[in-house]
Amino acid sequence: MYLSDQRHIAHFDLDTFFVSVECLKDSRLKGKPVLVGGSGDRGIVASCSYEARRFGIHSAMPMKLARRLCPQAIIRQGDMESYSQYSRLVTEVIADSTPLFEKASIDEFYVDLTGMDKYFGSLQFTGNLKKKVVKESGLPISYALAGNKLISKVATNEGKPNAEMWVALGQEKNFLAPLSVAKMPGVGKETAFLLLKMGVETIKVLSEIPQEMLTNLLGKNGQSLWRKAQGLDETPVVPYHEQKSISTENTFQQDTIDIAFLHTQLVRMTERIAFQLRTENKLTGCVTVKLRYSNFDTVTKQKSIAFTAADHKLQKVVRELFDKLYERRMLVRLIGVRFTQLVPGNDQINMFEDTEHQVQLYQAIDSIKRQYGERLLMRGSGL
Missing domain, CATH: 1.10.150.20 (5' to 3' exonuclease, C-terminal subdomain)
Known part of the structure; x- marks a missing residue:
């Protein structure tokens, strides 16, 4: 067994998370080739079952090609609200059971068990935690225990599905x-x-x-x-630590009633914090717009949305909220945009609706912004 002063890091990964949630919602999907993602010809596979992988299908593959490789595959559009609920459930189980953990993504966790062999075996504890997650959530989960994060992650990937791995120091x-x-x-x-x-x-x-x-x-x-x-x-x-929100506000040097100018500012603000979302590997499920008139009256309006970090989707919601909010035709002193209901997520989740071209476009834009600064590249509507 391990010595108590050595690092013990367990890596947990929910197996084919999106597919597994869909199987819980519809038991008829179990054991069948299932694809989750955009259903149109230009859509992309966000996740697929192990039965589908036998046909050579993998995530990020164009849905059109996946359907050609496996015509009998069952396609589900994807339900971010359900995935987020199950992710929160698993997070709560791990938080209640462990002294220190990291949520690396919506379906991936690291648990630091260093020193726990003083009281009981880290390996036994890790196995018991897996059983508890399966019992509480109904989701299959893999784990590996090792002396660092790198080895535990690689071992989990090697052992999936239903991995129970241990790499000794x-x-x-x-x-x-x-x-x-x-x-x-x-x-x-x-x-x-x-x-x-x-x-x-x-x-x-x-x-x-x-x-x-x-x-x-x-x-x-x-x-x-x-x-x-x-x-x-x-x-x-x-x-x-779950981040509550990402927001930005702009107080104008001179109060304005110029609607075109206000729309331009909203585009720039939304683009800025949407980029921050993607940089932090997060998605938002609620958008709020804030407006303060010249007499200091302040109003807000919010809307729950499907989880996303895409500029073009968020800007549409922000403009819609602002147009409903701005009723008095008075001078405006301040406007603000806030994203709440944040969840960990990555580009794959946007594949539920985005085309391969859109995903590649965002990846290219973000790469340029990270390298040269976010203000170098922006939408024409924000100028």
Whole structure:
């Protein structure tokens, strides 16, 4: 067993989360090829069952191609409200049972069990926690226990579905050695292709490359990759605190009644905090617009929406709320936009409705903003 002063990190991952929730809602889906995502020809697969994966289907694949590979697949549009409810339920179970945990996404958790072997076995505790999640939520969940976050995550992915893995301390390099370099977190398609061209197919071979050579080849990412290949990772488990809102306000130097100007400001404000949402890997389920007249009367209006972080969807809601809110035709002193009901989420969730082109467009826009600053690129309607 572990020594009590060593790190114990458990990684939990809800198996095919969106599909599993759909199966709970409709038991007839169990054991069948199920796709969750945009149902149109230009839609994208956000998640798929293991039965569907046998046909070569994977997330982020165009739905048209997935339907061609598996014509008998059952398609579900996706229900973010249900997914969020189940995610909160699992979060509550883990929060009630563990001293320190991190919610890495809507369906992924890290639990720090360091020191718990002084009282009872970390491995036994992890297994019991899995049973409790399954009992309380009905959802299948995989886990792996290891000495750091890197190994626990890779082990979970290797063991899924229904993983129950344990990588003993000192066995990190041996565990990673036979795996493909493409399975190393942080290795994207381009880096994997480059390494494969060099004949580096396994993490064992990667670990044998001198650190200086990898640094010269890949820069800072090479240093990080070398440490990962050795099974080293000191990344801490970040305590989970649910953020309540993201907002912005603009008080004008001079009160205005210029509707076109106000619409332009709302576009810029919405675009700014929507980018913040995506940067923090979050989605919003409620939008509020605030307006303060020149006589300091302040009014607000809000609307619950399907969870999203997409500019074009949020801007439409913001403008709709503002147009309903602005009734007096008086000078305006301040306007504000606030996003609440925040949940962890990533680009895949937007695939329920967005086309492949839209997803790629947002990825390109955000990449430019992160590299050169968010003010460099904005919509024409915000100028």
